[in-house]
Amino acid sequence: MSAPLDLSRDVVALTADLVDFASESLHEQQICDAVVAALMVCPHLTVDRDGNTVVARTDLGRDERVVIAGHLDTVPANDNFPSRLVGDELWGLGSCDMKGGVAVALRLAARAATANRDVTFVFYEGEEIAHEFNGLGRIARERPELLAADFAILMEPTDARIEAGCQGTIRAEVTVRGVRAHSARAWMGENAIHAAGEIIARLTAYEPRIVDVDGLEYREGLNAVGVRGGVAGNVIPDEATVTVNYRFAPDRDEQAAAAHVRDVFAGFDVVFVDSAPSARPGLTLPAAAAFVSDLGVDVAPKFGWTDVAQFSQLGIPAVNFGPGDPTLAHRADERVPVAQLYAVDEAMARWLLR
Incomplete structure (x- = not known):
C-alpha cells in the first residue's frame, strides 16, 4: 500500500x-x-x-x-x-x-x-x-x-x-448493403465490400477545413478508423461498414457536425455511435x-x-x-x-x- x-x-x-x-x-x-x-x-x-x-x-x-x-x-x-x-x-x-x-x-x-x-x-x-x-x-x-x-x-x-x-469528436458507422451469394456464383449477388470503395474514395478526396476561431487555427479531420464486412470465405458479403471519426473545430456544434457527416456520405446509411462537443x-x-x-x-x-x-x-x-x-x-x-x-x-x- x-x-x-x-x-x-x-x-x-x-x-x-x-x-x-x-x-x-x-x-x-x-x-x-x-x-x-x-x-x-x-x-x-x-x-x-x-x-x-x-x-x-x-x-x-x-x-x-x-x-x-x-x-x-x-x-x-x-x-x-x-x-x-x-x-x-x-x-x-x-x-x-x-x-x-x-x-x-x-x-x-x-x-x-x-x-x-x-x-x-x-x-x-x-x-x-x-x-x-x-x-x-x-x-x-x-x-x-x-x-x-x-x-x-x-x-x-x-x-x-x-x-x-x-475539438469536438463524432464517430459514425457508414454502411453499404448488397446481396449475399455463394462466391462460386458471384454474379448472382452484389458485393457490399466492393461497393464500400465509394466510401473510402470520398474519404480520400475529402479536404478538411482549417478554421480560425478566436484567433487560433484549428485543423479538422475526417478519417476511417475501422472497416467491417464479410461472413465467410465462400460468401459474397451483403453488408460492409466503415467507421469514421470526425474531429471538428469549435465553430461547429454536434448537430452541425452530424449534418456535415451526413452530407459527405449522402446516399449511404449513416448511424452515429459516439459524440462529444467542442x-x-x-x-x-x-x-x-x-x-x-x-x-x-x-x-x-x-x-x-x-x-x-x-x-x-x-x-x-x-x-x-x-x-x-x-x-x-x-x-x-x-x-x-x-x-x-x-x-x-x-x-x-x-x-x-x-
Missing part, C-alpha cells in the same frame, strides 16, 4: 507519490482515499466526495471563483509502473497524463487559504474510458452548482503552454484573458477532445495547462520533464497565490 500523501512535498516528489498509486480507470478508490485524507486536514477547504471524485472548495469571499481540475485515473500499465527518475525526467504510468498536473493542483489546494480568488478543486475518476464513467461529467449533470465559476483550468499535459478550447477558446472573456496575460506563455489550439468541453457546456470559459508532452500520454515510455513540473507549479502559484 502506498504511503499517505504529503502535500507539502516538492512537486516532483509528489508526482512520483501519485504515480506510485495504481489507479487504472474503474480502480481509483485507493488514490481517491489518499487525496480525500490529504485535503480533509486543510481547514480552509470544504471537501465533498462523490464516488471516486473529489470536490474541494474555498470560501474566502473573493470576487472571482476558478475551477482547477484533473483526473486521477490512468490507462492500463504497460511495464511502466512504478515511477522512476531518469536524469531530468520522471518516468512512469500517468506521470504525463496527468499526475504531474494533479500534483500541481494538490499543492495549490494545500496553500489556497492565501489565494487571491476562491477556488474549486476537482479530482475525478473515469476520464480515460467511456463518458458514462467520467466523474466530472457526472458532477456537471447531477450537481452543477459545485462547478459554478468564472473560469476553469484543466491540468492536462500541454508542454507547459496554454491550449485553449478543444469547446470555444473563450480567450476574449475577462477571466481567461487575464490568465493568459498573467502567465505569459504560448497559447495554441487544442487538437483533441478534453474535459474543457464539460465546462464550456456550463458556460464557463476553460483552458488546458499542465506539464508534459501530450504525445507521450498512454505510451510505455510515458514521462514528464522535471523542469516542466517546476515551471507549471511556479506559474500557477504565482498567478493564484501572489
Whole structure:
C-alpha cells in the first residue's frame, strides 16, 4: 500500500507519490482515499466526495471563483509502473497524463487559504474510458452548482503552454448493403465490400477545413478508423461498414457536425455511435484573458477532445495547462520533464497565490 500523501512535498516528489498509486480507470478508490485524507486536514477547504471524485472548495469571499481540475485515473500499465527518475525526467504510468498536473493542483489546494480568488478543486475518476464513467461529467449533470465559476483550468499535459478550447469528436458507422451469394456464383449477388470503395474514395478526396476561431487555427479531420464486412470465405458479403471519426473545430456544434457527416456520405446509411462537443477558446472573456496575460506563455489550439468541453457546456470559459508532452500520454515510455513540473507549479502559484 502506498504511503499517505504529503502535500507539502516538492512537486516532483509528489508526482512520483501519485504515480506510485495504481489507479487504472474503474480502480481509483485507493488514490481517491489518499487525496480525500490529504485535503480533509486543510481547514480552509470544504471537501465533498462523490464516488471516486473529489470536490474541494474555498470560501474566502473573493470576487472571482476558478475551477482547477484533473483526473486521477490512468490507462492500463504497460511495464511502466512504478515511477522512476531518469536524469531530468520522471518516468512512469500517468506521470504525463496527468499526475504531474494533479500534483500541481494538490499543492495549490494545500496553500489556497492565501489565494487571491476562491477556488474549486476537482479530482475525478473515469476520464480515460467511456463518458458514462467520467466523474466530472457526472458532477456537471447531477450537481452543477459545485462547478459554478468564472473560469476553469484543466491540468492536462500541454508542454507547459496554454491550449485553449478543444475539438469536438463524432464517430459514425457508414454502411453499404448488397446481396449475399455463394462466391462460386458471384454474379448472382452484389458485393457490399466492393461497393464500400465509394466510401473510402470520398474519404480520400475529402479536404478538411482549417478554421480560425478566436484567433487560433484549428485543423479538422475526417478519417476511417475501422472497416467491417464479410461472413465467410465462400460468401459474397451483403453488408460492409466503415467507421469514421470526425474531429471538428469549435465553430461547429454536434448537430452541425452530424449534418456535415451526413452530407459527405449522402446516399449511404449513416448511424452515429459516439459524440462529444467542442469547446470555444473563450480567450476574449475577462477571466481567461487575464490568465493568459498573467502567465505569459504560448497559447495554441487544442487538437483533441478534453474535459474543457464539460465546462464550456456550463458556460464557463476553460483552458488546458499542465506539464508534459501530450504525445507521450498512454505510451510505455510515458514521462514528464522535471523542469516542466517546476515551471507549471511556479506559474500557477504565482498567478493564484501572489
